Amino acid sequence: MQKRNKYTEIEDFLSDESFQSWILFKIDEDGWEEWTLESRQRAKLVEDARLLLLAIKAPETNLSSSDLHNALQTTWIKIEEKENQNNLIQDSKVKFLRKKIFSSVAAAIVIGLISIWFYQNQVGPESKVVTYKELIDENNEGLVEQTNNSNKPQIITLSDGSSVLLQPNSKLSYPKIFTGNERKVYLSGEGFFEISKNPKKPFFVYANEIVTKVVGTSFRVKAYSDQPDVEVLVRTGKVRVKSNELVSSSNQEEVILLPNQALRFLRSDLSFNKITNITEDETLTRNVGNIEQLSFEFTDIPVAQIFETIEQAYLVDIDYPKDKLKDCHLTTSLSDQPLTEKLKIVCNSIGNNTSFQMNGNQIIITSQGCN
């Protein structure tokens, strides 16, 4: 107990456990009371420390022992639920996911493998397989259809600023202008979606039997005709997937996917399998596209390099004044932004006199140099 003789500050006392227990629990094992009285100056310091320690007290909510008991019971129930859920996932048979709220979507990348319209022919007309064509017929918004018959991905910009990188042999139907409270598009084939954020207007991708809902994010949906299942993979954020009402009106199964979780929808029995570790699933890892491997986090990076990254990701050509921008460096985060948003951010960061124009795969940047 020699240490306390050197105490000169209130802090010294406050952090002394023995002092604390004297003040707060009235356990004076080290003779504080006596020690305090040895010097007047010391007594003053001790008094200040005592008052402060008493003041840094928070009101306690008093839980009765039955409250506590109930809380513990609830926790054991939660544990049981979670363990069951984990087991189910391990069995990779998730028939029923009782996730409470779909509150928000921050950002997501989804890969889905969707087998498509040819499949109908294999299963027969009486089965409940939903096709791209049926889905389109349901919609009366006056859709535009874009088909990519080339051997390179094609960029489509939607009316809300969202972008879709449509893969070869794929088609996308979408309204020229999104009206109403929902944004709906229809996919057959494969596409990488980057959705502009708008929580008031959720974005739906209809792909055969499943509907993927996001509020604003990026994701990829891929569909091949010879595969009997649908897969959805989330990279970041959260996505909600459910089966289309056309398939099941009664039991609305709904699965919420978190980052690096995937979902496989078996068309034959309309069941969802949740995959919690995508790295263990070869099909999924093999299908990771270019854009998902590129990082859009830039720290003091030359603008030219940023443009190059964008070119690689979206397979576009960017034309910009190389001389004027050769000394420009940017620090920016472009992840989770649609293409147009990325370009807007880059242009704004370079300077007020910078703008871009988009024409199919061609992007032209006009600039007078950076600030």
Added chain:
Amino acid sequence: MKTKTLQFKTFDDITLWNNLKDGDEKSFSILFEKYYADLVNYGNSLSSYTEKVQDCVQDVFTDIWVYRNGLQSSVVVKAYLLSSVRKRIARLYERDHIFRKSTSTDAIAFLLEFAVEHDLIDDDYATREKVVHLNKLLNDLPPRQKEALYLRYHQGLTVEQIADMLDVNYQSASNLLHRGLLTLRKEWKGSISLIVVLSSIVC
């Protein structure tokens, strides 16, 4: 320097913790009962949704049990629990504000109001007055400073543990504490002499 009770307490925690890791339900329940109320109190200082706070605290314990195999064996149990509750509430906030990007816990404000515990102050009227006055000064501090003081002197965490929890380095955490106390003392010095004079007149 440490009292026996405090030593016993920490020893006990770590024993319970390791038993829990080995799958002992009894130890889990003891730790739960020991810390639940305190964690709920702390949680309530970060969020005004009492029900969600209880939910969060229960979820923290749920995860501890479900993922007990992955738990570290040398932790200060109390610091670990407080920190987990803080993170979970921050996550809750993140989810509620749809597109808040950062997962940092900076965003959550410390709402707690310090208050006198009457049974602790069986002293004279003057002491109580002073403590009430100090309460007020404490409550006027910036939330971060307040929280640091609360964690340091109410929950008894070390500066390192606080730095960890608030996601700042050691120096910043220690600055938070220091600045908080400095302000208090300055404000207090001005007013305390007055109280002393007053009380001496009364006597």
